Amino acid sequence: MKVCKFGGSSLSDGRQFAKVKSIIESDPDRSIVVVSAPGRRFSKDTKVTDLLYLSHAHLKYDVPFDNVIEMIKERYTAIKNECHLSFDIEGEIDKAFEGVSKKTSVDYIASRGEYLNALLMAEYLGFRFVDAADWMTFKYDGSVDFAKTEEKLKDIVGVYGHIVTPGFYGCLPSGDVKVFSRGGSDITGAIAAASIDAEMYENWTDVSGILMTDPRIVDNPHSIPRVTYAELREMSYMGASVLHEDTVFPVRNKDIPVNIRNTNLPEAPGTIIRERFEENNDIENKRFITGITGVKDFSIVNIYKSHLENKIALLRKVLGICEKFGISVENIPGGVDCFSLVVPTRELKPVKYDFLSALREECTLDDAYVTDGISLIAIVGRQMAYRTGISGKIFAALGENGINIRTIEQSSDEISILVGVYTEDFNKAIRVLYDSFAR
Numbered sequence: 001m002k003v004c005k006f007g008g009s010s011l012s013d014g015r016q017f018a019k020v021k022s023i024i025e026s027d028p029d030r031s032i033v034v035v036s037a038p039g040r041r042f043s044k045d046t047k048v049t050d051l052l053y054l055s056h057a058h059l060k061y062d063v064p065f066d067n068v069i070e071m072i073k074e075r076y077t078a079i080k081n082e083c084h085l086s087f088d089i090e091g092e093i094d095k096a097f098e099g100v101s102k103k104t105s106v107d108y109i110a111s112r113g114e115y116l117n118a119l120l121m122a123e124y125l126g127f128r129f130v131d132a133a134d135w136m137t138f139k140y141d142g143s144v145d146f147a148k149t150e151e152k153l154k155d156i157v158g159v160y161g162h163i164v165t166p167g168f169y170g171c172l173p174s175g176d177v178k179v180f181s182r183g184g185s186d187i188t189g190a191i192a193a194a195s196i197d198a199e200m201y202e203n204w205t206d207v208s209g210i211l212m213t214d215p216r217i218v219d220n221p222h223s224i225p226r227v228t229y230a231e232l233r234e235m236s237y238m239g240a241s242v243l244h245e246d247t248v249f250p251v252r253n254k255d256i257p258v259n260i261r262n263t264n265l266p267e268a269p270g271t272i273i274r275e276r277f278e279e280n281n282d283i284e285n286k287r288f289i290t291g292i293t294g295v296k297d298f299s300i301v302n303i304y305k306s307h308l309e310n311k312i313a314l315l316r317k318v319l320g321i322c323e324k325f326g327i328s329v330e331n332i333p334g335g336v337d338c339f340s341l342v343v344p345t346r347e348l349k350p351v352k353y354d355f356l357s358a359l360r361e362e363c364t365l366d367d368a369y370v371t372d373g374i375s376l377i378a379i380v381g382r383q384m385a386y387r388t389g390i391s392g393k394i395f396a397a398l399g400e401n402g403i404n405i406r407t408i409e410q411s412s413d414e415i416s417i418l419v420g421v422y423t424e425d426f427n428k429a430i431r432v433l434y435d436s437f438a439r
């Protein structure tokens, strides 16, 4: 059995619904369908979930919200008509909002987007509708009750075989609805896949998998065929946004592969995410790297003190001062009588002068000063580990293109190399690296 989660952009109108139907019908193993609320149809459009949060705000401040409900109704009625469905969705919307008041929880209202969409999708596919509140169970403390959730979903799937269920929310022991954080249908899909020991968790979205780099910087980057969780972590930490952070752990624990797919291009194989892959394939062997990501706006705090090698307590003191000022340290490149702290500018900036005087006073330094305008670029790839020549290729590519490298760091598992460059070189550096490894 496969669990298929469809995001808001895959369900924004009747045309998108039709694509989902043909995807589901093309593989009989696609038996559990998890849906988001209708997303944007065009760039200036509003997501139904945002309209729902807006209606809650109206309620809270006693502002009439009939026009917002009308907008929500129009979205579902359009889908119903485009898909020639008969379900009384208008009546269902009226029911959902009947008796809501200031006291109605925001979670209940926000959850209706998924609930209503699942009702329509269930009729469209001819699958059984199952309310998420009937299986996705939270404990009193708000954490997921995995044991109960698993038991309930297994029973339901055992009875109905094929189901459509809303993502994003579940039920507290009190019977109240609770939602995950925004984008949380990804988590519902992962928990469903883990609960029924699915052979695959397919996450259908509007891109053909995870891209090797930022498409705003490189035109049409390749998508990554296969990526490990460790690589993904390095990439998302350094700026790539892919899946909801909490998505991975339920499927990772059970070693269920996650496949990111494109509803608008279903023939593309997308990206498979797994703990490990036995052997590299040809593309991976040719490219060596999996992805290139980066984050802007770091500062380097340069610290000088002669005979640093004898001052064992210095680093502890310096880090203690960082802690006191709430500055997180990204990395610590070093020389003989100097070392540097690479820190986020947004954390350093408001406390910069006090921080520098604390350093100078408490650590009796020879000098300390800050260089701003640094960006970090991560070159990530499990194929880089224990292979010679990769860093040589990175530095040659950057050097030949006149890009100065300000800092260098390699993780000890050798799956990522981090270079710091001036922010004005950031885009160029990513393009140069992409061209030399991925073209």
Ligand code: ASP
Pocket: 007, 008, 036, 037, 047, 049, 050, 113, 167, 168, 181, 182, 183, 184, 185, 186
């Ligand atoms: N509809 C919710 C949101 O917009 C949840 C989701 O789509 O995953 O955040």
